[in-house]
Amino acid sequence: MKQKRNLVTHHPSLITFLHLCLSVFICGFAFSVHAQGKKERVDLLVSGGTVMTMDGARRIVADGAVAIRGDSIVAVGPRGEIEARYRGRRRINAAGRIVLPGLINGHGHAPMTLMRGIADDLALQEWLEKYIFPAEARNVNEEYVAAGARLALAEMIRSGTTTFVDMYYFEDLIARETKAAGVRGMLGETIIDFPAPDNKTVADALVYTEAFLKKWQGDAHIRAGIAPHSAYTCSVETLQSAAALARKYKSPILIHVAETKREAEVIHSKYGLTPVAHLEKIGLLGPDVLAAHCVWVDAADRAILQRHDVGCVHNPSSNMKLASGAAPVLEMLAEGVRLGIGTDGPAGSNNDLNLMEELDLAAKLQKVMRLDPRALSAEQAVEMATIGGARALHWEKEIGSLEAGKKADLILLRTDAPHAVPLYGIYSQIVYTLKASDVETVVIGGRVVMRERRLLTLNEAQVIADARRLAEKVKASLQ
Amino acid sequence: MKQKRNLVTHHPSLITFLHLCLSVFICGFAFSVHAQGKKERVDLLVSGGTVMTMDGARRIVADGAVAIRGDSIVAVGPRGEIEARYRGRRRINAAGRIVLPGLINGHGHAPMTLMRGIADDLALQEWLEKYIFPAEARNVNEEYVAAGARLALAEMIRSGTTTFVDMYYFEDLIARETKAAGVRGMLGETIIDFPAPDNKTVADALVYTEAFLKKWQGDAHIRAGIAPHSAYTCSVETLQSAAALARKYKSPILIHVAETKREAEVIHSKYGLTPVAHLEKIGLLGPDVLAAHCVWVDAADRAILQRHDVGCVHNPSSNMKLASGAAPVLEMLAEGVRLGIGTDGPAGSNNDLNLMEELDLAAKLQKVMRLDPRALSAEQAVEMATIGGARALHWEKEIGSLEAGKKADLILLRTDAPHAVPLYGIYSQIVYTLKASDVETVVIGGRVVMRERRLLTLNEAQVIADARRLAEKVKASLQ
Numbered sequence: 001m002k003q004k005r006n007l008v009t010h011h012p013s014l015i016t017f018l019h020l021c022l023s024v025f026i027c028g029f030a031f032s033v034h035a036q037g038k039k040e041r042v043d044l045l046v047s048g049g050t051v052m053t054m055d056g057a058r059r060i061v062a063d064g065a066v067a068i069r070g071d072s073i074v075a076v077g078p079r080g081e082i083e084a085r086y087r088g089r090r091r092i093n094a095a096g097r098i099v100l101p102g103l104i105n106g107h108g109h110a111p112m113t114l115m116r117g118i119a120d121d122l123a124l125q126e127w128l129e130k131y132i133f134p135a136e137a138r139n140v141n142e143e144y145v146a147a148g149a150r151l152a153l154a155e156m157i158r159s160g161t162t163t164f165v166d167m168y169y170f171e172d173l174i175a176r177e178t179k180a181a182g183v184r185g186m187l188g189e190t191i192i193d194f195p196a197p198d199n200k201t202v203a204d205a206l207v208y209t210e211a212f213l214k215k216w217q218g219d220a221h222i223r224a225g226i227a228p229h230s231a232y233t234c235s236v237e238t239l240q241s242a243a244a245l246a247r248k249y250k251s252p253i254l255i256h257v258a259e260t261k262r263e264a265e266v267i268h269s270k271y272g273l274t275p276v277a278h279l280e281k282i283g284l285l286g287p288d289v290l291a292a293h294c295v296w297v298d299a300a301d302r303a304i305l306q307r308h309d310v311g312c313v314h315n316p317s318s319n320m321k322l323a324s325g326a327a328p329v330l331e332m333l334a335e336g337v338r339l340g341i342g343t344d345g346p347a348g349s350n351n352d353l354n355l356m357e358e359l360d361l362a363a364k365l366q367k368v369m370r371l372d373p374r375a376l377s378a379e380q381a382v383e384m385a386t387i388g389g390a391r392a393l394h395w396e397k398e399i400g401s402l403e404a405g406k407k408a409d410l411i412l413l414r415t416d417a418p419h420a421v422p423l424y425g426i427y428s429q430i431v432y433t434l435k436a437s438d439v440e441t442v443v444i445g446g447r448v449v450m451r452e453r454r455l456l457t458l459n460e461a462q463v464i465a466d467a468r469r470l471a472e473k474v475k476a477s478l479q
Numbered sequence: 480m481k482q483k484r485n486l487v488t489h490h491p492s493l494i495t496f497l498h499l500c501l502s503v504f505i506c507g508f509a510f511s512v513h514a515q516g517k518k519e520r521v522d523l524l525v526s527g528g529t530v531m532t533m534d535g536a537r538r539i540v541a542d543g544a545v546a547i548r549g550d551s552i553v554a555v556g557p558r559g560e561i562e563a564r565y566r567g568r569r570r571i572n573a574a575g576r577i578v579l580p581g582l583i584n585g586h587g588h589a590p591m592t593l594m595r596g597i598a599d600d601l602a603l604q605e606w607l608e609k610y611i612f613p614a615e616a617r618n619v620n621e622e623y624v625a626a627g628a629r630l631a632l633a634e635m636i637r638s639g640t641t642t643f644v645d646m647y648y649f650e651d652l653i654a655r656e657t658k659a660a661g662v663r664g665m666l667g668e669t670i671i672d673f674p675a676p677d678n679k680t681v682a683d684a685l686v687y688t689e690a691f692l693k694k695w696q697g698d699a700h701i702r703a704g705i706a707p708h709s710a711y712t713c714s715v716e717t718l719q720s721a722a723a724l725a726r727k728y729k730s731p732i733l734i735h736v737a738e739t740k741r742e743a744e745v746i747h748s749k750y751g752l753t754p755v756a757h758l759e760k761i762g763l764l765g766p767d768v769l770a771a772h773c774v775w776v777d778a779a780d781r782a783i784l785q786r787h788d789v790g791c792v793h794n795p796s797s798n799m800k801l802a803s804g805a806a807p808v809l810e811m812l813a814e815g816v817r818l819g820i821g822t823d824g825p826a827g828s829n830n831d832l833n834l835m836e837e838l839d840l841a842a843k844l845q846k847v848m849r850l851d852p853r854a855l856s857a858e859q860a861v862e863m864a865t866i867g868g869a870r871a872l873h874w875e876k877e878i879g880s881l882e883a884g885k886k887a888d889l890i891l892l893r894t895d896a897p898h899a900v901p902l903y904g905i906y907s908q909i910v911y912t913l914k915a916s917d918v919e920t921v922v923i924g925g926r927v928v929m930r931e932r933r934l935l936t937l938n939e940a941q942v943i944a945d946a947r948r949l950a951e952k953v954k955a956s957l958q
Contacts, residue, residue, distance in 0.1 A: 115903075353898070419638070419915070435916060437915075
């Protein structure tokens with residue numbers, strides 16, 4: 001007792017100190033409870049990692065975070081700030097990862113996955129007439145399209161694509177599968193001047209398409225559109241009817257434009273104009289048009305495309321593999337043409353749906369064609385697959401960058417594989433070294449569709465089994 | 480009893496049948512025991528899967544097997560036959576896989592992995608003089624080379640490379656790391672007319688190289704060589720001294736040849752000849768020479784290369800990324816030039832060591848440059864990375880195909896990822912759709928160096944940690 005009393009008596013400062021400690025502790029606790037209480041609830045917090053916003057300032061947040069509520073981004077910023085303001089119902093730890101807007105595949109034909117590699121290294125006519133057309137005529141039905149779309153969706157999610165553009169048949173089924181997989185799509189029903197697998201006449205196809213456009217109006221994931229195949233496979237009347245229908249529903253028009261030299265020659269001999277000038281003349285061009293390829297476009301063509309605010313899509317793999325040529329990508333970017341990037345279909349033109357490879361190819365193709373290693377930077381390539389692609393689709397108000405108010409479409413890229421180490425320049429690493437296999441997690445509209453390489457919205461084993469079964473039928477049909 | 484007797488009496492054929500069954504069973508059992516006893520023991524049986532032999536007949540065995548004893552292949556054939564003849568101490572089940580000879584990377588600079596992506600999209604001089612040369616001068620030492628080589632080896636094994644060609648400094652350390660990782664290498668110590676990180680003079684470099692060549696004579700994994708950098712960075716005297724040293728030890732000579740237009744111009748203004756003609760004139764060319772790039776070689780140059788039985792290596796990624804141009808690959812193949820394929824170094828020229836991508840690029844580059852989709856088939860591309868590559872290295876008696884008597888260097892490729900389904904043409908699938916991430920298992924000289932994506936001869940976490948630590952030093956050195 002005496003000792004204790006002495007301690008207190010002789011150390012009054014100790015008591016003060018203990019009081020102070022207690023006060024600090026209580027205050028801290030109260031503040032913390034208060035702060036916790038004040039934290040806004042969000043549905044998903046993606047925390048840590050290098051966040052590449054691809055916003056106007058191309059802001060890169062070194063240790064960043066993205067707060068997501070519902071299908072949209074609430075805030076993007078330094079992790080400390082975001083975690084102080086938001087509490088996530090769910091969390092994804094992105095430490096050591098690159099967080100990038102989901103990739104946008106600007107051109108393709110998803111169900112052609114089922115004919116991937118069916119015929120390669122052939123002259124264009126032989127490839128089309130001996131393989132693709134007969135195989136399509138004998139095999140493309142509803143089951144085929146749905147199964148092919150699911151296989152494409154699995155592959156696209158695995159390689160970081162969150163939005164894709166499609167032109168095929170039975171497009172309503174592709175929309176259904178896309179929605180079910182949680183992916184975003186700008187999907188156009190093909191109109192072409194010969195009997196197609198789903199509609200035998202253009203009139204039938206227009207009826208089908210009108211129902212399709214009506215059905216998906218206002219859907220957050222699906223932008224239904226119409227895809228008159230091209231100026232060389234569609235008459236002026238077909239093209240104009242397709243455009244009129246699209247415009248009635250404010251729907252996108254998807255079309256192949258100036259893909260090959262042969263196409264340019266055919267159009268010139270028929271109409272005395274370049275493909276672009278011809279499409280302008282007949283009133284097809286406008287901000288609702290997405291023109292795939294645009295390889296054979298001269299300065300005058302590009303001026304027309306820009307004047308009508310047409311979106312364009314570069315497809316380096318396809319243009320190389322089918323020997324179409326090299327699009328004037330540098331000029332289009334310099335002139336301010338809305339330019340995205342795509343894979344094209346996987347049956348002969350690519351043969352996969354891997355946008356990570358297209359970035360690498362786009363940069364390398366421009367360099368070698370111009371004998372200039374500065375041509376097309378890695379940053380420009382990444383732009384084409386994100387915000388640039390969104391601009392090409394006229395969808396940039398909702399997708400293409402990580403900004404408050406936009407849809408929460410993002411991917412996490414691992415950076416710890418031997419091929420990904422070390423890391424000097426982040427754009428450079430994404431374009432020249434990272435692979436589809438480095439895509440770890442994919443979020444679309446706030447929904448996690450792949451987590452740590454596991455698909456959550458598709459039964460992958462079933463998708464593969466279905467694809468293999470249908471491919472056997474295709475093989476048999478060609479014998 | 481009566482019934483039984485009746486059964487026997489009335490069914491004499493039944494007794495005969497039962498006897499027969501018993502006899503067949505006993506005989507079968509005895510034969511089986513006998514056969515088991517007669518089965519030859521091997522160390523490893525790779526069983527099942529589609530075996531692409533890449534032999535002279537390009538035999539593809541649908542449900543095949545490879546029997547391996549020690550470091551060599553004992554037999555290749557249908558699984559039934561091989562399993563009837565051989566019993567494996569260990570087995571790898573290759574069902575559903577493609578079994579391919581290990582890939583041969585014909586040109587590279589392994590330790591440059593540590594500067595992967597250090598500077599991209601720059602003019603050649605700026606890239607070299609502002610980044611590569613100062614960074615190498617300040618950082619390349621023994622620790623750096625060993626760590627960079629280990630990182631490269633990890634990446635190469637993961638992407639299916641079993642033999643690689645290298646030109647760098649401290650090459651003896653690269654040989655040591657290569658041997659330790661169980662990989663095969665044709666490794667050349669660089670000789671160049673300016674002070675290098677390991678040897679300040681050509682004389683010193685020649686002394687170093689002689690010791691290096693002596694040390695590795697007769698090694699099954701390492702072919703030590705000398706790598707005079709090029710005709711534009713080495714005087715005639717340097718080139719001739721290097722060649723003389725190589726020939727004293729029957730060692731390979733590795734050299735950059737006609738990579739850029741600028742190089743061709745410099746050599747022409749100096750010697751009045753093309754790079755190839757210049758090298759011929761000074762006596763450098765021969766079957767012991769491996770010439771990287773050969774982009775700017777005309778018909779006369781190619782005739783010289785063929786006459787001297789020089790091996791050549793095409794590097795599509797590097798030639799595209801550095802904007803060097805497109806090598807006349809089709810002509811070289813048609814003329815019978817020994818032609819392999821390589822990645823080049825990963826610091827600016829590629830930026831990875833992924834031969835699977837080079838196959839895809841090689842085919843696509845030839846097609847687009849010639850506007851001919853038939854140019855360079857998938858089969859030709861696979862050849863360049865296997866038996867063609869072995870021929871370029873003059874190593875085809877031991878590697879490049881799966882045949883009895885050759886070294887057991889093989890890889891297993893999975894075919895069940897969504898991007899790899901369905902499968903129509905096997906060469907096509909390998910070139911245009913399969914990725915490094917589909918390489919599942921790698922065997923080199925009968926030793927399993929990667930099994931189901933797990934590296935067995937390298938401590939991957941340590942390799943990556945070392946690489947990151949050294950890259951931080953490189954970054955600091957450039958500030």
